[in-house]
Amino acid sequence: MLGRVNHIAIAVPDLAAATAGYRDTLGARVSQPQALPEHGVTVVFVELPNTKVELLEPLGDNSPVAAFLEKNPSGGMHHICYEVSDILAARDQLAKSGARVLGSGEPKTGAHGRPVLFLHPKDFFGTLIELEQV
């Protein structure tokens, strides 16, 4: 079921500082910040040769990363996104295994404009997993 690691998401309290750290201290290529108000985050992509890191800063009042940053004020690894070829087939197979999909179970449109689902971290050893159909 799992394909490529599409991205590793890192929540940070100060996106400008984190962007500068990855660009200047770690010497990585970084994107311009993109505000995604419908997702409650502003993102910067750190482009690595084989995958990318997505730096996330809360945007607006109901950001999905706000609670994470309250628990982890310095920031931290937030989720891993894996690519799947058929997100509905993946969802149905996971449901049969007893794994919980967050929310309504219907895919939403993710930051890259493609259907995504999130899986309950308690069912995956403490890791929040995003599946993205590519």
Place this chain on the structure above:
Amino acid sequence: MLGRVNHIAIAVPDLAAATAGYRDTLGARVSQPQALPEHGVTVVFVELPNTKVELLEPLGDNSPVAAFLEKNPSGGMHHICYEVSDILAARDQLAKSGARVLGSGEPKTGAHGRPVLFLHPKDFFGTLIELEQV
């Protein structure tokens, strides 16, 4: 400086259960477990098309992941490992930027038999970063 994402490490309290979850529920290819007593962990690699996930279970009395699992009993994302071409040059450049390398500052031999260093998570927005020379 940063090259490929070599692996994303996930600490888990029960390696057999996590291996079964990635193999059977998520349909990924997983390795046999490898005990690495000199690193204080037993590891299983989840092989994805572009990188790998390293599942870590504590081994022995002084495991570097034991304290993490005390704070995160279900498990969680532990570190990201990036490849670098010259680990001593990377270390010296990071030191000039004021970033702290953990331990003595001398590279150790990592799980893949190559020189590695870890960077202080407080200097990198809450993320523990491993650099591995390839």
